[in-house]
Amino acid sequence: QVQLEQSGVEVKRPGASVKVSCKASAYTFTNYFITWVRQAPGQGLEWMGWISPYNGHINYSQNFQGRVTMTTDTSASTAYMELRSLKSDDTAMYYCARLRNGWVIDSWGQGTLVTVSS
């Protein structure tokens, strides 16, 4: 079945950057958009943006514009999300997910916990 395997826990200092990876398997990577969603501890879901592995088309949430970069490596069926200038309130679980036709999320990665602390 569809799997999205994310990289492991990250601990970063304020001002640093983090890059989370998301390796897809059991489907044709270029046929589906990848989206990123984050969830701060005890809080709700926040959409960060999406990327098309087929043509690189990107749409970032205004909340992250200028601080986030989403990329893909189609040869490795892997998506990446880099967040820069980290602050303590960027501490969250970061999920990659697959968007099927109509932009519904039908598969999620297991999440990557990013902690920002001095």
Added chain:
Amino acid sequence: DVQMTQSPSSLSASVGDRVTITCRASQGISNYLAWYQQKPGKVPTVLIYDASTLQSGVPSRFSGSGSGTDFTLTISSLQPEDVATYYCQKYNSAPLTFGPGTKVDIK
């Protein structure tokens, strides 16, 4: 941007009760609405899409309705395994905004 609100923010109901959660969009989004369930400590999963289409494998006690700006998720007979937070999400266009969530537990 379209804002999504949900009510109530939390509820407590008895096993077997009918539970209704409301989601409202600040502008019309046709039927481009999904409902997700997130059980404690778990990854979200989709329950309903296109406002009223049940995702394959989801129990039939879950149903969705609505169009435009007002939507509902109904659990016809609450079960212990339904303890979770439920989120609506619009997907007519970016940003794919989520509602703030409704936490459901058992009385």
